[in-house]
Amino acid sequence: MKKILLAGLMSCLFMGSASAKNLETDVALGMASLMFCTTFYSENDMQIEGAIVGQSMTAHRNAGIEEMVMSKATSDLLDEHMLKYNSANKEQKINLCEHAIKFARESDFVEANAS
Structure with missing residues (x-):
C-alpha cells in the first residue's frame, strides 16, 4: 500500500507538457x-x-508543481534520494523528515508560483 501511495504521489513530478516550466532540483x-x-x-x-508536511505538500501541488517537468539530472538525483530514504532506519528517517519540515517552512515555490 505504501509503495502504491508513493508511486502515485511521485507521478505528479514526472508529468508535464513541452511548454511547462522546469522543476528545480531542490x-x-x-x-x-x-x-x-x-x-x-x-x-x-x-x-x-x-500536518506541517501535508499542508506544504498540498500547497505545492496547488501552486502548479504537477505541471512542471524535470531534467534527467534532477530525475537521477530524485532516484538517489528515494533510495536513501527507503534504505534508512527510523532514526535516519526522522532526520530526513526534519529536512522536509525545514523545506516546508522555507520554500518560496508556493509564493512564486501562486496566481
Whole structure:
C-alpha cells in the first residue's frame, strides 16, 4: 500500500507538457521529502509534523508543481534520494523528515508560483 501511495504521489513530478516550466532540483527533492514524510509521520502517529508536511505538500501541488517537468539530472538525483530514504532506519528517517519540515517552512515555490 505504501509503495502504491508513493508511486502515485511521485507521478505528479514526472508529468508535464513541452511548454511547462522546469522543476528545480531542490524543489523536486523537497517535494519528494514531503511525500515520504507525510506517510512516515502518519505511520508513526506524529500528527503535528504530519500536518506541517501535508499542508506544504498540498500547497505545492496547488501552486502548479504537477505541471512542471524535470531534467534527467534532477530525475537521477530524485532516484538517489528515494533510495536513501527507503534504505534508512527510523532514526535516519526522522532526520530526513526534519529536512522536509525545514523545506516546508522555507520554500518560496508556493509564493512564486501562486496566481
